[in-house]
Every structure is written in C-alpha cells, then in structure tokens.
Amino acid sequence: MKFNPVTPEIAATLAGIVGQEHVIMPASEDDMQRYTHDETEDLRYVPEIVLKPANADEISRIMQVCQLNNIPVTPRGAGTGLSGGALPVHKGVVLSTERLNRILDIDERNLQATVEPGVITQVFQEAVIAKGLFYPPDPSSRGSCFLGGNLSESSGGPRAVKYGVTKDYVLNMEVVLPSGEITWTGANVLKYATGYNLTQLMVGSEGTLGIITKIVFKLIPFPPQNLVMLVPFRKEEEACAAVSKIFMAGMVPSALEFMEREAIEWGLRYLQQHMTIPEDVQAHLLVELDGNDMDLLYKDAERVYEVLEQFDIGEILIADNEKQKEELWRLRRCVGHAVKSNSVYKEEDTVVPRAELPVLLKGVKEIGARYNFKSVCYGHAGDGNLHINIVKGHMSDDDWNNKLPEGIKEIFRLCVSLGGTISGEHGIGLVQRPYIDIALNEVQLRLMRGIKELFDPKGILNPGKIF
Amino acid sequence: MKFNPVTPEIAATLAGIVGQEHVIMPASEDDMQRYTHDETEDLRYVPEIVLKPANADEISRIMQVCQLNNIPVTPRGAGTGLSGGALPVHKGVVLSTERLNRILDIDERNLQATVEPGVITQVFQEAVIAKGLFYPPDPSSRGSCFLGGNLSESSGGPRAVKYGVTKDYVLNMEVVLPSGEITWTGANVLKYATGYNLTQLMVGSEGTLGIITKIVFKLIPFPPQNLVMLVPFRKEEEACAAVSKIFMAGMVPSALEFMEREAIEWGLRYLQQHMTIPEDVQAHLLVELDGNDMDLLYKDAERVYEVLEQFDIGEILIADNEKQKEELWRLRRCVGHAVKSNSVYKEEDTVVPRAELPVLLKGVKEIGARYNFKSVCYGHAGDGNLHINIVKGHMSDDDWNNKLPEGIKEIFRLCVSLGGTISGEHGIGLVQRPYIDIALNEVQLRLMRGIKELFDPKGILNPGKIF
Structure with a gap:
C-alpha cells in the first residue's frame, strides 16, 4: 500500500475541522506517546497526527480529506486492545473517539440506550444499573475500555456465557464510512429482516469498514x-x-x-x-x-x-x-x-x-x-x-x-x-494476522477482502489489520 | 436481467447430477404445482425445472452448471415464507432442500447440534427436548417450516422476546456459493472475533448470497x-x-x-x-x-x-x-x-x-x-x-x-x-421490495447491492428478491 504523508497543508485542514486544541502533532509531542501503543505486547507505532473530533460530522470531513489525499486513518478507542488493532502501522492519522463520550439516552420505556463510542464500558454499566437495567458485556478492561472498541472487537467478558457478547446487545449503529458518508446500519428493533445485516457486519470488523459514531444497545432488567x-x-x-x-x-x-x-x-x-x-x-x-x-x-x-x-x-x-x-x-x-x-x-x-x-x-x-x-x-x-x-x-x-x-x-x-478458531474476543488486528489462514480458507478470505474493498476502495481505514 | 432458458441439454445435465427421480419437469407436471407458490398471498410463479439434490456436492455442481449457462436458481425450503422469497419469478431452477433433512448430530457435551437445512423446525425442537435441551426459535409455521428457511428470513416467533431469534442460535453454516464453492462461514464456537461475520451476513439474506447446506446451532438447557x-x-x-x-x-x-x-x-x-x-x-x-x-x-x-x-x-x-x-x-x-x-x-x-x-x-x-x-x-x-x-x-x-x-x-x-423497520421476521422477498427504500437509504442499498455482487456476480441466485 502506498499512502501519502500528512503535509503541513493537510494538517492545517484537519486542524481546521477539529480545532487546534484537539490535535496532537508533531510526533515528538509528549502527549503523542499514549497514542503510539495499546495493550498488545510492547508494540509502538508513531502516527503523524492525532485528531480528536467531537462528532460524526467532523469525522466525516476528516475522512473526506484523507480519502482525497490517500492518508491512512487508524480509529482508536481507549487503547486497551490486545491484538494491536489501534496501532497506526502505516503512520498517518490516529482518530481518537475519546471526545464522543456521551450517554445520549437511556430509554427505560423501550429498554434501549443510545451512546457515543467513547463511553467507558463500566460508566455505561453503572448508569443503566442506576435505573434498574442491565448491560451485561463486561470485558476485563471494563474500567477503561470504550464501548466502541468493544463493538469493533466483538468483546465478551465473563458474563457472555449466560448473556452473550457485545454483538448480542447492539441493535443499530451510526457509522462514518471511509467515503465520509454517514449512515445508520439498521433500526432500533429487536428483530430485523430488512436486507443484509450491516449491523453485524460492522461488529467485529476492527475499525476497518467504518467508524462507529453512535450505538443503540438493548438492555435487559437487572438481576439484583x-x-x-x-x-x-x-x-x-x-x-x-x-x-x-x-x-x-x-x-x-x-x-x-x-x-x-x-x-x-x-x-x-x-x-x-x-x-x-x-x-x-x-x-x-x-x-x-x-x-x-x-x-x-x-x-x-x-x-x-x-x-x-x-x-x-x-x-x-x-x-x-x-x-x-x-x-x-x-x-x-x-x-x-x-x-x-x-x-x-x-x-x-x-x-x-x-x-x-x-x-x-x-x-x-x-x-x-x-x-x-x-x-x-x-x-x-x-x-x-x-x-x-x-x-x-x-x-x-x-x-x-x-x-x-x-x-x-x-x-x-x-x-x-477441535471446531474452534484463533480469536474469541480480542480480534485479529495486527498480531494475529500472520495466522489468519489457519482459521480462514481462501473463499472466506476472498469474500472478506471483497467486503473491505466495497466499503473502503482506497484501503485508507485501519490498513494493515486482519488481512 | 437476461437469463437463459433451461434447454433439454441443460435439463439432462442437471438430472444427471441429482438423478432423474429427483427432478420435476416439464412445468405441466402435477407435482410441479406445490413449487409454484409459498404462503404469500395467492402468488404463483412456475419454474422450468425443480431439482431436489441430496447434498452440498450436488448443489455445488448444479450451481456451476447454472452459473455457466446463466440460469436463475431459486432456493426453496418448505415454502412457508410470507414475503415470496421462494418464488421463481425469473423461472429457471427451483432448488428444493427437502432431501437435506437429517439431524446429523446432537452434541450433548457441547450443547450444539448440526443439522441439514431441510429439517422441520418442530422435528428438531422435539429431538433436542428429548435430550433435555432447548432450541427456542418457534415461528408459527414450526410444524412445517424448515430450519434453512428460518435462517434465510431470520425468523423469530413468540419466544424471541426472552430467547432471541434464529440468528442468535446459529454458530456456523456450510454454504454453497453461486460459484459452486463450498465453505463454512465461521467456527463452532460461542464467541468469534476472527474476521468479518460471514455467518450473520448469510442469516436473513433470503437465499440471495448462498445456499445453506449445514447448520451448527447452539442449544441451551430446557426449562421444564x-x-x-x-x-x-x-x-x-x-x-x-x-x-x-x-x-x-x-x-x-x-x-x-x-x-x-x-x-x-x-x-x-x-x-x-x-x-x-x-x-x-x-x-x-x-x-x-x-x-x-x-x-x-x-x-x-x-x-x-x-x-x-x-x-x-x-x-x-x-x-x-x-x-x-x-x-x-x-x-x-x-x-x-x-x-x-x-x-x-x-x-x-x-x-x-x-x-x-x-x-x-x-x-x-x-x-x-x-x-x-x-x-x-x-x-x-x-x-x-x-x-x-x-x-x-x-x-x-x-x-x-x-x-x-x-x-x-x-x-x-x-x-x-418510530425507530422501527418494515420487516421483523418475514423478510423483504418479492412483495416488500417496492417499499425497501422507505427503510433503507441510498448508502445502505449501495453497500447491500455491492455485497450481492461480490457473492453473486452474475446475479443468478434468487434474482428479483430484496432489491
């Protein structure tokens, strides 16, 4: 893959979108350090620029600039991943969702909640428990990980055995595609038979198909x-x-x-x-x-x-x-x-x-x-x-x-x-990539690569991951 | 779409694959009648030939012949659908899964079962209950509908409110693609974070992406x-x-x-x-x-x-x-x-x-x-x-x-x-197709059409459905 560098002009355009106070550049900045690694081994990759947009609209504009200029974008949640999914291996932009951190609605009538991807899992769990409701998925890193990251890796946690994993609680998502287009993936319903399941296609796609900007979760009554x-x-x-x-x-x-x-x-x-x-x-x-x-x-x-x-x-x-x-x-x-x-x-x-x-x-x-x-x-x-x-x-x-x-x-x-596979809840990301063909055959890989190309024809979104 | 007719030569080739006793042709045959409709309104479409293959290998060979000759193939389960998904609107082949009707394994150690798609839902439910296990999805037509059809339409039924729909019980599927390639979609596990979720992409795809030939379901203990x-x-x-x-x-x-x-x-x-x-x-x-x-x-x-x-x-x-x-x-x-x-x-x-x-x-x-x-x-x-x-x-x-x-x-x-959509469990099929753009926007439709083209470049599998 051949990508372009983030020139001073492009950096200025990007800073104009998110505001200079939400940009980290150059690479030597101390603040940059925490964006160079996640919790995968001791791997470090330094991006050219870190952007902290506030909403889907800013992310859309960032993606348009990066698509036009062929600049790689690595989405990042809390950086608690264990497969290197948030590492900017091709440099370019790290796009942090940390400012999209609002619980927008806890709908007690419908047992649903709408959140932004940068909400910490435990913060969300506690907010719904306060209303007698339950969001079961609880990865070990729940005190620091983000809900958006949980979705990207299809995270589980101990309670999955009874209650299922993150994928089983998402009803609908707003995503920004690599093109900059913003769309919902489904509807806010428990049953959905209206075309292909784009919601579940996005879950577990490790930030390679789109950037999640809103999530509608289903909730259940809290077992006290x-x-x-x-x-x-x-x-x-x-x-x-x-x-x-x-x-x-x-x-x-x-x-x-x-x-x-x-x-x-x-x-x-x-x-x-x-x-x-x-x-x-x-x-x-x-x-x-x-x-x-x-x-x-x-x-x-x-x-x-x-x-x-x-x-x-x-x-x-x-x-x-x-x-x-x-x-x-x-x-x-x-x-x-x-x-x-x-x-x-x-x-x-x-x-x-x-x-x-x-x-x-x-x-x-x-x-x-x-x-x-x-x-x-x-x-x-x-x-x-x-x-x-x-x-x-x-x-x-x-x-x-x-x-x-x-x-x-x-x-x-x-x-x-034994009928199993090589990742249950951490994802393939960067570090399991060399092993992917043990789990997936040529047909599966061709279909997955085709889906990637459909969503991201220039391959700018989280390049170097999964495949 | 321009398709070719099933010539006598092609019919002979297809009959050679499944055996003459598993073919219905010509259209005037009495036996043909029940393959001309499902339970959607009073719609009737007559195929040129009905094939009843015995296994994935035969289906693969049928698909290769039809792909080569540009002949449409409409997969059919029990014909209990309510959106016209099994109707051969472009004529060609109706491919019935009725002979793939074996429960291959009920694995009590792992609480999993492997079945063929032509097993009647209630037959499966009763077989697992006999072992103290539970397969909750129960569409109203459970006495006659097939599990493959339940998956194709993402069927639910009354118990979905507590236990989820068919999609929530499928772990893995063997499918035949329009190319004739045979592949599994995932692994026999409760958690899966190994590339894109091809299993859930296939669920609810209404027989437009591939033909399901084996299904691995998860089971739960039966609440007596x-x-x-x-x-x-x-x-x-x-x-x-x-x-x-x-x-x-x-x-x-x-x-x-x-x-x-x-x-x-x-x-x-x-x-x-x-x-x-x-x-x-x-x-x-x-x-x-x-x-x-x-x-x-x-x-x-x-x-x-x-x-x-x-x-x-x-x-x-x-x-x-x-x-x-x-x-x-x-x-x-x-x-x-x-x-x-x-x-x-x-x-x-x-x-x-x-x-x-x-x-x-x-x-x-x-x-x-x-x-x-x-x-x-x-x-x-x-x-x-x-x-x-x-x-x-x-x-x-x-x-x-x-x-x-x-x-x-x-x-x-x-x-x-109201945050809902136009089908919860019956699918879009033929009859809801005129309404699809009420539920799906241009971006979603473009992605779905792209997925269809990726799986089925010649558009021979269940044409005229969903889009």
Whole structure:
C-alpha cells in the first residue's frame, strides 16, 4: 500500500475541522506517546497526527480529506486492545473517539440506550444499573475500555456465557464510512429482516469498514442477586471437564471462569494478597450465579455442587457478600495484567466448543513442552474461550521471535481441528494476522477482502489489520 | 436481467447430477404445482425445472452448471415464507432442500447440534427436548417450516422476546456459493472475533448470497416448567402499553403476544372453538413465563399481575395444565391462517421499539380508516413486532391494487419514524421490495447491492428478491 504523508497543508485542514486544541502533532509531542501503543505486547507505532473530533460530522470531513489525499486513518478507542488493532502501522492519522463520550439516552420505556463510542464500558454499566437495567458485556478492561472498541472487537467478558457478547446487545449503529458518508446500519428493533445485516457486519470488523459514531444497545432488567463460588480442583483437566457437566445438568451460570494454579498465584502476587492454596490444587473455577431470588440461587448452588462433587475438588469458597465477591472478581480480572507486569509475553485468545477445553489445555501444555515455552492459562471456560499467556521467561530472543510462532501455529491448528478458531474476543488486528489462514480458507478470505474493498476502495481505514 | 432458458441439454445435465427421480419437469407436471407458490398471498410463479439434490456436492455442481449457462436458481425450503422469497419469478431452477433433512448430530457435551437445512423446525425442537435441551426459535409455521428457511428470513416467533431469534442460535453454516464453492462461514464456537461475520451476513439474506447446506446451532438447557395467561384488556392500546410495563418491572416473559379482539374471533371461528369474550374486551395479551421452578413461576405471575392490574383488564385465564396451554397456543398460532382462509389478504410484518406499539397500532387503524381498509393485528408484542393482516373484504380490485400500496407506504413510514423497520421476521422477498427504500437509504442499498455482487456476480441466485 502506498499512502501519502500528512503535509503541513493537510494538517492545517484537519486542524481546521477539529480545532487546534484537539490535535496532537508533531510526533515528538509528549502527549503523542499514549497514542503510539495499546495493550498488545510492547508494540509502538508513531502516527503523524492525532485528531480528536467531537462528532460524526467532523469525522466525516476528516475522512473526506484523507480519502482525497490517500492518508491512512487508524480509529482508536481507549487503547486497551490486545491484538494491536489501534496501532497506526502505516503512520498517518490516529482518530481518537475519546471526545464522543456521551450517554445520549437511556430509554427505560423501550429498554434501549443510545451512546457515543467513547463511553467507558463500566460508566455505561453503572448508569443503566442506576435505573434498574442491565448491560451485561463486561470485558476485563471494563474500567477503561470504550464501548466502541468493544463493538469493533466483538468483546465478551465473563458474563457472555449466560448473556452473550457485545454483538448480542447492539441493535443499530451510526457509522462514518471511509467515503465520509454517514449512515445508520439498521433500526432500533429487536428483530430485523430488512436486507443484509450491516449491523453485524460492522461488529467485529476492527475499525476497518467504518467508524462507529453512535450505538443503540438493548438492555435487559437487572438481576439484583448473585453469588460467587471459587472451586479448587486437584486436576486442571477436571476443572475444564466440569464446565460442560454444569451445563449438561441444566444450569446456566452467569460466569464460569477457569484459572490454572499459576494464574491465581500471579494474581495474588500482583494484588499483594494472601490466600492459602493447598499444594495439590492445580486449578480453580470461579462460578457466578445470578437471578432475582436469593433462595433460588442457593438451590441452584446446591445443584452446581452436586455436579462438582463428582470431581476431585477441594473446599469451595462461597462468596455471598459484596466485599468477598469483589475480591474474587478483582483477582480474576487482574490475571492478564499480573502476567504482563512480570514478563515479556504474548496473549493468545483461543476458543473451542466448551467440552473440548480439556483437550485444548492439554495440547497447549504439550506444545509448550516441545517448543520450550511457559504458558499461564485462564479465561472464560463457560464459552470455551481460553486465554493463553505465553511468558518469555528465559527463552532466548531468537527462540521467542523465530521458534515460538511455529508453536503458536500448532496451538491455533489444534483449536481449528477441535471446531474452534484463533480469536474469541480480542480480534485479529495486527498480531494475529500472520495466522489468519489457519482459521480462514481462501473463499472466506476472498469474500472478506471483497467486503473491505466495497466499503473502503482506497484501503485508507485501519490498513494493515486482519488481512 | 437476461437469463437463459433451461434447454433439454441443460435439463439432462442437471438430472444427471441429482438423478432423474429427483427432478420435476416439464412445468405441466402435477407435482410441479406445490413449487409454484409459498404462503404469500395467492402468488404463483412456475419454474422450468425443480431439482431436489441430496447434498452440498450436488448443489455445488448444479450451481456451476447454472452459473455457466446463466440460469436463475431459486432456493426453496418448505415454502412457508410470507414475503415470496421462494418464488421463481425469473423461472429457471427451483432448488428444493427437502432431501437435506437429517439431524446429523446432537452434541450433548457441547450443547450444539448440526443439522441439514431441510429439517422441520418442530422435528428438531422435539429431538433436542428429548435430550433435555432447548432450541427456542418457534415461528408459527414450526410444524412445517424448515430450519434453512428460518435462517434465510431470520425468523423469530413468540419466544424471541426472552430467547432471541434464529440468528442468535446459529454458530456456523456450510454454504454453497453461486460459484459452486463450498465453505463454512465461521467456527463452532460461542464467541468469534476472527474476521468479518460471514455467518450473520448469510442469516436473513433470503437465499440471495448462498445456499445453506449445514447448520451448527447452539442449544441451551430446557426449562421444564411454564405457565400461560390470557389477559383481556378493555382498551387495545392499554394491552400494548402493558407490554413495556412488564419489562420495566423487571420481568422477562418467555412470550408476550398481542391479539386484537378480531384476531381471537377469527381464530376461534377457524378452530370451531367457543370462548365467551365479554363485549367490552378489545384485545388480549398471551403471557408465558418459563423456568426451572414452578413455585418461582407463580411468584413471577403475581408480579406480572401487579403490573397488569394497573390497567383496565378483565378476568385473567391462567393455564397451567398442558391441554389448556396447548389450546391457547393453538389459538394464537392459527390467527394468520384463520384470516387467510377467509379473505384475500396481505400480511405486513412491522416492527418498532416495543413501547411505541400503541402509537403504531393507533396509526394503522387511522391509516386504514383513511384508505378504507380493514386490518386484523396480532403478533409478538414483546418484541414490538406487529403482524398486520390487511383483508380485502369489500374493497374494489382497483383500490386493492392501486390505492392500498399508498396506505402500506404510510404504515411503513410510520414504523421507520418510530425507530422501527418494515420487516421483523418475514423478510423483504418479492412483495416488500417496492417499499425497501422507505427503510433503507441510498448508502445502505449501495453497500447491500455491492455485497450481492461480490457473492453473486452474475446475479443468478434468487434474482428479483430484496432489491
């Protein structure tokens, strides 16, 4: 791809659109630093200019200028992505949605909300809970990530197992196309059979087809009660196997998270917390049940226990007060950060049909043994979504850069052979791009490239991602 | 569009692919008749040849022959569609999926099932219930419609209000493209962030992008308990208004169906059943609650009652034995057929945000008064999905053909102005095509046409539909 540089004239035009105070340039500016990376490994790419538009109209005008001048535009939410989707690998413009940060409407009559893409997920969740409503998707980064980014990557989080992922809550979106045209993708309805599903095409497209400027979400009534159980297993494969048994027994927990022993240990160290884990415990499941009625939840917990006691488990910790629950969740949520803060790492976002988890986990460890890498595994076991944090540790740079990718390929091939794929909720972005043809065949890739070309004939929007 | 006829040579080639016993030709054959119509009004289009292939490979070879010879192919499921999607308006081939009718696998470990598209929805539902599992989508035609057709139209049904529509249960599909290429669209996983969502692009595409040959569905545990209430309202707008109040009170019924007085009366006459409806009752809501625990359902029913008693309602009929429940559901399900069996009719499939239903209903009646048409309204009020059966009655042919479409346009414009759209679950197909630009703007249409061209450059697959 051949793009043009952002000349002083073009920069002045762009600054005229958003206002000089919402521009960062040149590249040497200190303020620029945070736009050069996301949370993917330690990758850094410096854009020529950062623009912080206020609305769809400004974004439309930016896109027209960039389309005309063949300048790449990389949309950016909060920069919490884990596949490098917000990195300006071809320089050009980083277009930050941070100023589109308003909750425009929480419609209690229709159980819908209209928001801008730069709203922080947790801020939105809390605003709707204050009205007795519920927006379930909750990626681990919910305290900082943006809703627009959640949509771009089709994010999930622990509650997806019962409530579905971000894609299942979006009804309609306003988007700016690379041409500068502004359009809605659908209607504000729960059922839609009016032409092709442009809304779902946009979800998970990683900012390569258009820039989301408004989102209409569906909401559901908030289930006020919940309880959390931490279940220690003596064999980690049994922890995985228990997951499908819980569903087969007719239970749908609101979260079912797997942490291997080391994951919890890294987490405890990171939080500087203490918890005694018996030596023979290999893994934990964090099980959350929710609903309207506490008595019923205790009944459900008993039914879950009946399933669990068929396995070789230790003493279950039941958290039914807010403080305990929060502590357990903080521990689970920090695992990714805990591993990252201690080592150079790569995080893989594998997903398989849930009953295949034990096979995947065993395979990952076996592949690690052959390629000499260490992995810390945890994630959304209820969805079959296992995050594999590969830590560099004592691996040589040469092995890390040249040998490890072969091991990752083996992991991904194993996922696909089990009916799964190479990303469940992080996206392909930049870092999984070399592996895409393990998951997608030539026909799928041709169709996807054709869609990209249809939406973005000059290829200026988030180039270098997915394909 | 210029297509070629099915010459005797081409017919022989096609017969060679599927076997002569799976071909119907010529057009005069008696067996051909049922392939000339679906359940849309009284429309009839005669194809040149009907093919009943056995598998994806045969379909691939058919598509290659038709692509080469520029012959239109109209895929057909059970022919229960309500927008004319299966009508061969450009003649050519009708490709029936009736022989792809196997449930290939019900995977109890993963709560997934793999089926062929010609499986009848109810047959599938009962097969999974026998294993304690649940496939919730249940269009009214579930006793005869095919799963492939449900996917093509993004069908819903009463339970969508709690459980979502067909699109929410499909994980992956095998499709044959117009080129004859066979590909899967995704992976057998609950979370998928690996390139564009080809699965959801195919759902609701009304057989214009590819022919579905295998489907992987997700299943959930079967909730064994339910109860059904029939609630009479003295004001039909209050029946609509009660719908959002029930949700606002934190309840998510498993069905919430609206029937105006006449809908129920047509239904009773059709079934030759008797039920005394007090003269002052204008409409009914059919409310179903489901779950694992009967005590809890009675509690929930009390909470629903607390909402309902704020309105001007009559005596509620609570059905908690299977016979009563089945009777009420049969009554609800037959309304469409009841109206159709008595008059020339058109059925509109409007959908709006659910709290706007009273406005829509009032608007429909007001437009009817101005255009002099009678309508019988009923449908999935919990989803804001109102079916409007327009009956010809004493309307002149001229008014029916020339004036009524203006009235329909007004109804559709009202839907769109309320945040809704012109089809919730029946699709655009043939009969709503003249109205598509009320719902979709030029940008959306250009993108959709571009997608169509990408998948089907020669336009041979189900031509004359949607656009």
